[in-house]
Structures are given as C-alpha cells and as structure tokens.
Amino acid sequence: MPFQKVQPEKLSGAVTRQIELLILRGILRPGERLPAERELSERLGVSRPSLRESIADLQQRGLLDTRAGAGIYVADVLGSAFSPALTKLFASHDEAVFDYISFRRDMEGLAAERAARLGSDTDLKVIAAIFAKMETAHSKRDPSDEAALDAAFHLAIFEASHNVVMLHMMRSMYQLLREGVFYNRSVMFKQRTSRGDLLEQHRAINSALQERDPAAARAAIERHLDYVAQALGAQQKAEQNEEIARQRFEHESSR
Template sequence: MPFEKVEQGKLADAVVRQIELLILRGILQPGERLPSERELSERMGVSRPSLREAVSALQRKGLLTARPGAGIFVSDELGAQFSPALTSLFASHEEALFDVIAFRRDIEGLAIERAARAGSDTDLRVVDAIFTKMEAAHARRSAAEEAALDAQFHMAIVEASHNVVMLHMMRSMFELLKKGVVVNRQVMFRQRTTRDTLLDQHRAINAALQARDPVAARAAVEAHLDFVEAAQRLQVRADRNEAVARKRFEHEQSR
C-alpha cells in the first residue's frame, strides 16, 4: 500500500494531507477500501485517535465515506461525474459519438506528448506491461479481455502524463471510454477490420512512447483515433443506406 510514516507536527493534519495527495494523484481511486484502522495507523506511524480525527476530517470534505460493517472507502462520488444515464446517452447518439472521439483525440494526444517527455521510466513500464497483456489476450483470441485492456492502455497513458486535472477528467469518463472501445471494435469488425490491425496501431503508439518521441507518439494516437472515426462514419452511412433500402423494399412489396 502507498501509505508512509508522517512527519512531526499535528499528526491528523499530516494524515489528511497524505491521503488527499494519494486521491489527487489517482493512486487511491473512487470506491477503493482503505486498510483497517489498526493497519493504517501502523503504516503511517500515528495513533488511532489521530487517525480517526483525520478520517473524520476527510469524511466532512466528502473524500472518504464509511460503510457500516465494511470499512472506510474513497468516495464513489469522486468518479461519478458522468452518470450511467448520460454515458448511455453519449453512446447512443451520433452527434455525441463523434464528439467523444474528437475529445479523446485532443486529450490523449496531449497526454501522450506529456508522458513521452515527463513520464517516469516506471510509468512507461506500466503502459508497456498492459500492451504485453493485450498481445497475450490477442493470441488467445479473447476479444472481451483485449477490449478491456485497450481501455486500460489508453488510461495508463493519461496517468503517465502526470496532470491531475486530465487524470480525473478521464477517470470520470472511464466507463464511457470502456463502452466506446467495445462499440468501436464491434463496428470495425463488422467492416472486416482485423484484430491484427488494431493491435498494430497500439503497438505503434507504445513503441513511440517507449522511445520517448512525443511527436511520433501523438501522431500514432491521432492516426488510431482517425481510423476509429472513419470506421464509425462509414458505419453510420451504411446504416442510413440500409434504412433507405428497407423502405424501398417495403414499398416495392406493397405495390
């Protein structure tokens, strides 16, 4: 766990500060359970009364929440800026669909540039480890696992950018990202796009990032999302054409 012993001073304030930073930096995530009071006090080197004072302060701020019989958790509300209803609305309307892709292109392009320049070696190892898992899922032909890892891959790049506003913005729409990845893959497979093509695009993104080439990394992300957008536009056109063809067919049958 990421907790450290606190410095001297008012211990409760130091505990509050440390847990706030762990949440701000995305290390502690919405819905995550904290260790038990005994374990946490030992890890942080503070008394239980000081720890309880800090936890109470964080609860008043809305950062932590108590669940009777279960423990103390990071508040779910920190990751709930996009409600399930709004996520479904975005996924089901053409206008929002292309806005989401454009938003991702802008944010992820900026994020990977920052990650290539400022990400630590460990950040880049995380991204590379997820890509390795994608390759393994691809070899097993595990489409669902590969799609889930696809979303994690893109999220890890944002995390590696070390911009906390960008991080929490993308975390708040992670469900939308996961749903979008699944839908995008389904659409592209209907158009005979191979899983190999998508894996190669992610390989190019990873390779440029591991080389710490911000220009090539951004270009690879943008090329991938341009490909996704083109596939979606092609499918929208095909669906419209099919709807018109069905009306013509129904009309012909009724004559």
C-alpha cells in the first residue's frame, strides 16, 4: 500500500514555508526588511533557535540576505530576470522600447481582465487608493511623485490579478523601467498636456476595475499604452528634428 508514516514537522520548516509564500505572493518585496528576531519570533509563535534555523535555510537558498548591523532583508530575487549584457542591449536600441510597450500592452491587458474578475474588494481598494494619491500628486509642479505612483498603480493591478508568475515577471520589468533602461518616464509627466491625458487614462482604468468590467479594463489599458507608444514616438521624432536643425544652424553660422 502506498502509505508512509506521518512525520511531525519541525517548527523551522513551518516558518520557512510561511516566509516563502509571503515572498512568492509578492507580499514581502525585494529589499524589504524583516522585523527584528525577537519581534518576528513572537509574531510567529516560535522559539528564536527555530527562527534562526529557518532564516539560515532561506539565506542559503538566496531568498533572504543579512546585512551587518542592519538586519535581515528579502533578497533582490528580481535582479536575475535579465543579464547585465541584455539590459545594456535593451538600453542601446530604440526597438526594445516599443517591443517593451507592446509586451506590457498584452500582459497588462490580461492582468486587468483578471483583476476585474478575480481581485478581492481589498485589492480594488488598494488600486483606488493609489489612484487617489495620483490625483493629489497631479497638482504638484514636480512630476516625480506622480511618475512613481504610476508604476505603483500598474503593479497593484498585477497583484490583484493573483498570478504569482506574472506578478514577479512584471516587477522585474518595472525595475528596469524605474532605472531608465527603456525610457525616461519623467519626460512624459513634465508636459502638462501629457500629464492630464495620462491621469484621465488611469481614471478610466480604475473606473473599469471598480465596476468589475473585464473588457472595459483591458480596453482602457490598451488605449493607455497605445498613447504611451505614440507619445514616445513623437518625442523621438522631435529630438531627431532638433538635432538636424542644430546641425543646420551650426553649419550656417560657420559660413
């Protein structure tokens, strides 16, 4: 008969599985600091030796990092998604920018559909709360807060889609975007017309999600990213035209 004796589980194993799931589900994020050992052991209801055994296992497997004098952190597990060589290649070719936007259009459209269907009421409250912060940040002259909230808004949609593979993959993609690998997001937010358009696009996405309308949510995402692609294309063309005009001016001035 295919039965085996049930073995009692070590407390450290239960702790390990709990922390693993928190990382897998995106609740504990890369770079996030865990509570101090004493506090964490009390929260988990285990002894400090059991906690230390679990932490050591997670460190060995590359999920947690210890920083001398600073504590224990979730490891940067997203950094391995793309090699440094491929990241540099992305940054040096405009083709990658538009392929990236096209990829986001497909993936975020799917995520928005899933979020409208599968997201909990709390998931949708998180998205609405981030959008409310975007509205507040929109009134500021400095667009950096609004640009940061833009990324948080889109990542909250992936969290609400409840697909952990999609979530971690897109977090990795957004990390490259924050680092300016694909394009400088702040440039779009510096123009008042663009900022106004972008805010209204995010309003439409949020409204469709709050109404739990999967088709409308996907369509709103697609319109938004079509706009981003068009705006970036126009920006690149304007920069090329300015460079040509500068060369003409320098040539004329030297005659």
